[in-house]
Amino acid sequence: MNDSAIKTFCVQAREKLEQGVELRMRKYGIAAEGVPNAAADAVGALPLSPIEREQRAELLQLQTKLGEGDAAHGNVRLKERAAYTWFNRMVAIRFMELRDFLPSRVRMFSRSDGSFGSQAVDEALDVEIEGLDAARVLQLKQASDDEALFRYLFLAQCQELASCIPNVFEPVDSALELLLPDKLMARDGVAQAMVEDIPEEDWLTHVEILGWMYQYYNSQAKDDFFKSKSKATADTLPVATQLFTPEWIVRYMVENSLGRLWMLNNPQSGLRERMEYYIEPDAEHEDFIRINGPEEITLCDPACGSGHILVYAFDLLFAMYEERGYREREIPQLILQNNLTGLEIDPRAAQIASLALAMCAREHDRRFFGRGVQGNINVVAPVHIDGEELPATAPLLGQPQLMDALAHLDEIGSLLNPTEAELAAVGATAEQLAQVAASDMFAASVAEKLQQAKATCELLAKRYTCVVANPPYMGSSSFSPFMSKWVKKNYPDVKSDLCTCFIERELSLIDNLGFCALITSDTCMYLSSFESLRKKIIEDNTLLCLIDTRGSNAHPDVFDANAGWVLQRGCRKGYEGAYFKLNQKIGGKDSALLEAIRNPDCGWFYRRDADTFRQIPGIPMAYWFSVSLLEAFRSGHSIEEDSDYSGSPNITGNNEVFLRFFWEISENGLYSKWRPYSKGGEFRRWYGNVIHVVDWSESARSFYYENKTSTLLPERYWYQGGITYTMLTSGKACFRAISDGCIWDKSGPVICRLGTKLELCLGFLNSHIAQMCLDALNPTMNLQVKDVKSLPILGKGFDSSNTLLVDECISLSKTDWDSFETSWNFKRHSLL
Incomplete structure (x- = not known):
């Protein structure tokens, strides 16, 4: 195409x-x-x-x-x-x-x-x-x-x-x-x-061309929105968040949810032969919803967009009905009436989704257009009900948060999860108004809105055997004031992004033992702000399989970062899920996934029990950790136990006034007014990079303490040596020894009071193992102190020879650093 x-x-x-x-x-x-x-x-x-x-x-x-x-x-x-x-x-x-x-x-x-x-x-x-x-x-x-x-x-x-x-x-x-x-x-x-x-062949061979056209039609408006850096409104939210899902990701999600349910109930089914991305279940630990036939399967896409996921689900369901002996022309109507539900806030996208499903149906039933059957695609539209329109006894008046949410459904959409009390209130109020609507035109208008609210709430309260979605992506910084406040209240653990809110919501949409498959940003796999989400996933659900395409181009327009999850409602102890590390440079991600399914020894396929992630501080999804490394986190002791660093780093609030390069001051000023200042710097291990000094006079420290934009380093950390590193890094972490007498800020923190274990810790921190751990704990560009301090040290096998090796690395790095004029101890260039 x-x-x-x-x-x-x-x-x-x-x-x-x-x-x-x-x-x-x-x-x-x-x-x-x-x-x-x-x-x-x-x-x-x-x-x-x-x-x-x-x-x-x-x-x-x-x-x-x-x-x-x-x-x-x-x-x-x-x-x-x-x-x-x-x-x-x-x-x-x-x-x-x-x-x-x-x-x-x-x-x-x-x-x-x-x-x-x-x-x-x-x-x-x-x-x-x-x-x-x-x-x-x-x-x-x-x-x-x-x-x-x-x-x-x-x-x-x-x-x-x-x-x-x-x-x-x-x-x-x-x-x-x-x-x-x-x-x-x-x-x-x-x-x-x-x-x-x-070309005509593009129209004839790719039904998803309709979805791509919807996305590309909006592409300029989407670019304009993000360039404007404005807050999302009901008008711009659909444009800003719509993403068409690549076909191989759709197949992976649908085959391992809908297809999995069918295969577990029908292990001899020939459907297995057509599902290339299907991952065999763990028969030893598997439990599932029992179904008698395809009519009992319900699948929902709660942010269906132009319907690509529903279209592939239609094809798979069609094969299931065929396998049970149904006639070709009767199957489309059964699928649309029994099996598929789409929810969407954008009427434009919903039109395309309805069209795509109608085209799928017409492909198999030439009389379909005359049957009066439509796909179950629902636009979640706002319902504005003013409290003054309702009788004083209306139960809905006791649910002001629901009324507010209903008025903003074009923003929150299917994230609304009505409680039983809210459902009862809107239902009772609708019934109350219906009784007087026949004789009161004003009441009839309000009654109509209440019936719409009731139908919407009932739709959003339904549960399904499978939920599959590519949810909207948008960081909280772009939320409207209402959206920001509402999400913080209703999704406090995942409020940073819409896609993580949808993870929590989609898990609530499935029946017990039902399947949830979705593609999201990969940040929820490791960022500390989503630790509670990861804990819920592990404790209340079973992680069946995950594709990690971080750093690849698997999903356009999402900053090349994605995670494709398949989860089952309900925790099954001991289940070893399938994990695919597709973020390596191994060619096409779809072909790499297929290769891993066919050949588990390929090098990027892993089996892990998600419960083992809880052994790691922050519960990152570090599925590639070896058993011995996981055991190290469980039985070893952390660097934090051997060191000290807490409290706030130093922030001057005005670096132009309070910071200098050391060569800009006289020797007389050093240590009387100015102090060496650790501020990170370029990649360098073992020693070096201290080229700044900070005004540490009494008047300057008073300013740091009193000024609202400044922070004074707690006194217990003044002049402490130890191990420093560069917090902002786009590559490997680099740790260096730093002598006593320094002050530091947030970009060059110091882990101090290590005593005799400094060499042990420094040697470990600059090792490949430590880097592997840090990649899992926090693979962002900002290396946090808490992540460094949580690294495990066993101490076994570390003797005096290792200490001498670290000392030699420090000495060589110091000699190299002192060979240039940027060193305090520069005497002469090494080539002279």
Whole structure:
């Protein structure tokens, strides 16, 4: 599939469609400044037909609603909404015409030979589209007005498809017909690019092309959002967080959750042969949900986006039904009615997901469009209920947090997990209002909103046998004020990122012994802020398998860092999960995963009981640790037991005033006013890098103590020698001995009071083993003191010869350091 061509098309199509919509808005006085007259019979010199007047009035009303009081914002949102609506419909019709899925069996955007043009226009007199006015077609054909004829046929085709796929072609705001851009079939237009720039085979062989188009359509808006560094709003959140999941990751997740459930219940199933990414279960410890047939399986994607995960799940479920003897044409309806659920906050993405599932169904059932069956794709939309709208006795008034959450569902979406008390309150209130709705128009309006709230809460409270997702990624720094406050309250242990909130939420969506598969940022594998999450995962669930693609390009647009989890609800002691270290430079990650599944001795496949991670401080997912290294953490003693470092490092608050290079001061000032200052520096082991001095006079220390932006190093650590290192590093850690008499700041901390164990600790810290441990404890660029101090030391086999070796390394490094003018002890260059 030509990703580059697809991206170029989508970006340009959005720009051209929005320009075309804006021209139509201006033509009909919808984008005019001031307050347009919704009942006007004409716009300037342009008279309006009764239908156009009605459509214009509807659009002005929609514009006001979308703008929420801001006319300019309403203009922008209406333009965007109309543009993406027509984009989705054009793409859908192109997809169907190439597969011969259109009821008319006639191409709309190309001729029968595949060239750009319209077979429908060429053969207009013979085209059979429901609702088509033959007289109108003949009139346009005789007038040779191909543009008007195409517009008429295209809108008629959309209307016919509204009865087949209403989620995509719904006569929503039929008034949007007024904003269909002119000259869609013009040379160098959107339709021509769609036909000529994207090969037919891409449309025919990749149903996921629909998802890629959705993501690429939003790519520029996404870039603009992150460049702006603004807080996410309900408008920008979907654009900023949508990511299309690569196919091999989708297969890995679905095959090891949905496929695993099927294989455990049907160990002789031939389905195993088609699941390349399936990892054999541990039969000794396996327990699972018993099912009698595929009808009993439920799978949910709580952030379904454009539906790629659901599409592959459809294919796997289809094979299950086939295996049980169901007829091909009856299977699609059973799958959509029984098995799949998608939740999404973005109506645009939900349209694509609905379309993708409908295309999967139509592939196997040529009469599917006439069966009135739709995929269970749900837009989690906000429900605004004002407390003043409710009776004073309404139970919902006792749940103000739920009411607040319902009003912001376009931000929090499926993260809302209604409690039993909240479900009861919204249900009772809906029933209370329903009783008076028949005789009170105001109550009827509120009752309708309450029914929507009730349906949404019940949907979000459901549980499934499988949950599979690529959740949204967004750090808390980009949260809106409401989102930030709500997440801190409802997901306190994982509040730093949306994707970690979804880990916790998805585990609550599955039944006991159900499967949860998801792809997330890898930071939750090791960062201290997610230690509570890791503890919950290990104590309450079973980690079946994990792919670690950190530092690779496995997942576009996520800073090359990912972890693909498959978890089961309920902890099974002794279970050894499968772990794949795909962050090594071993070629394509998908082929590397397949190689590891076929050949466990490949070198990047591991089996570990997740419970052993609790032996390591911070519980990092260090699956590659050897048994002996894990035992060292359990039975050894930490560096912290042999050293001292606590409290805050020194922060001057004004380095320009209080810091100097040592060569900038006179010898008389040293130690009377200025003190050597450890501040990290470049990569260097064993000795060196102390080139700064800090003002340590009484007046300076008073400033550090009193100033709000400064921190005074606690007195017990003044002038202490020991081991220092550079905290900020993009490569290996580097530890150095430092003499007494120094002060240090946070970028060059000192582990002090080591006594006779300094050489032992320094030798260990500069070893390969220590580096391996640090890579697991904290593989970020900031090496924290707590991680260094938690490293285990056994002390066995460390004798005087080892001490002499460390002393020699220090001596050699000191000689080298003193050979340059940046050393306090420089005498002469070594080459002279």
